[in-house]
Amino acid sequence: MVVKDFKKEMIDYWADRSITYAEQHKDELLGEQKKIWQDYIHQELLSSDIKVKKVLDIGTGPGFLSIILADLGYEVTSIDMTEEMLTKAKCNAGHLSSMIEWQLMDAQELLFDENEYDAIVTRNVTWNLENPEKAYQEWLRVLKPGGILLNFDSNWYHYLYDEKVRQEYNEARRLVKNYDVKDLYEMTDIQRMEELARKMPMSKIDRPQWDIDILKSLNISDISVRHNLNNYLLNEEQQVNCMFSPIFLIKATN
Numbered sequence: 001m002v003v004k005d006f007k008k009e010m011i012d013y014w015a016d017r018s019i020t021y022a023e024q025h026k027d028e029l030l031g032e033q034k035k036i037w038q039d040y041i042h043q044e045l046l047s048s049d050i051k052v053k054k055v056l057d058i059g060t061g062p063g064f065l066s067i068i069l070a071d072l073g074y075e076v077t078s079i080d081m082t083e084e085m086l087t088k089a090k091c092n093a094g095h096l097s098s099m100i101e102w103q104l105m106d107a108q109e110l111l112f113d114e115n116e117y118d119a120i121v122t123r124n125v126t127w128n129l130e131n132p133e134k135a136y137q138e139w140l141r142v143l144k145p146g147g148i149l150l151n152f153d154s155n156w157y158h159y160l161y162d163e164k165v166r167q168e169y170n171e172a173r174r175l176v177k178n179y180d181v182k183d184l185y186e187m188t189d190i191q192r193m194e195e196l197a198r199k200m201p202m203s204k205i206d207r208p209q210w211d212i213d214i215l216k217s218l219n220i221s222d223i224s225v226r227h228n229l230n231n232y233l234l235n236e237e238q239q240v241n242c243m244f245s246p247i248f249l250i251k252a253t254n
Contacts, residue, residue, distance in 0.1 A: 033235060051118070056120045058120060059123075060078040070100050079110075115147075117143055119150070129200070130201075154247050157197035160203055226249040226251070
């Protein structure tokens with residue numbers, strides 16, 4: 001019952017957040033971030049041990065990764081556990097929407113066959129999962145041998161447990177005001193999200209070492225991590241907002 005209650009809380013939160021979150025993604029798609037992310041991910045997929053054609057986007061939210069990959073010609077399947085997010089994603093995708101397979105699905109309970117996808121991509125998902133270890137098991141199950149996993153994430157709410165990071169978070173909020181840029185956290189119900197984050201196991205963990213250890217325990221040896229990609233993937237506004245929580249990429253070959 002506890003797991004179901006937590007899952008419902010998460011779905012309800014992201015359903016309510018879908019409008020403002022979709023606006024953030026739309027801004028990225030209309031700005032320079034689209035090509036920056038496209039080029040970065042495309043190069044990573046080209047480095048795969050197998051030719052990448054079929055890609056699974058896990059926890060797509062308003063569709064950013066699915067859209068930029070479909071635009072490059074990949075066969076994309078896009079999942080999210082929140083129906084409202086998928087609705088926004090289809091809207092953001094425009095003419096590309098019909099080229100993407102959209103499915104309502106939990107990232108921790110995939111309904112696909114084994115070895116179905118050449119690559120898996122995910123952005124800002126693992127941090128808010130109830131059972132991230134189970135999620136990794138599922139992701140590797142549906143990934144072909146030699147297939148590639150690209151997991152972009154960050155320690156988004158680690159400031160709840162680390163005083164140094166809390167100070168950096170407060171400094172980011174101060175600089176946002178001083179530089180007169182949009183405070184992306186004003187688009188978030190911060191108190192509600194922090195209450196949920198305290199229930200998430202990943203909030204307490206300083207990643208990505210945890211992820212590396214889990215992948216190794218699942219017999220994955222080809223793992224690499226790129227730390228602090230903020231300067232590469234974020235615009236100036238995003239960099240100020242997210243200075244306390246650098247984006248990292250966990251790349252693993254099945």
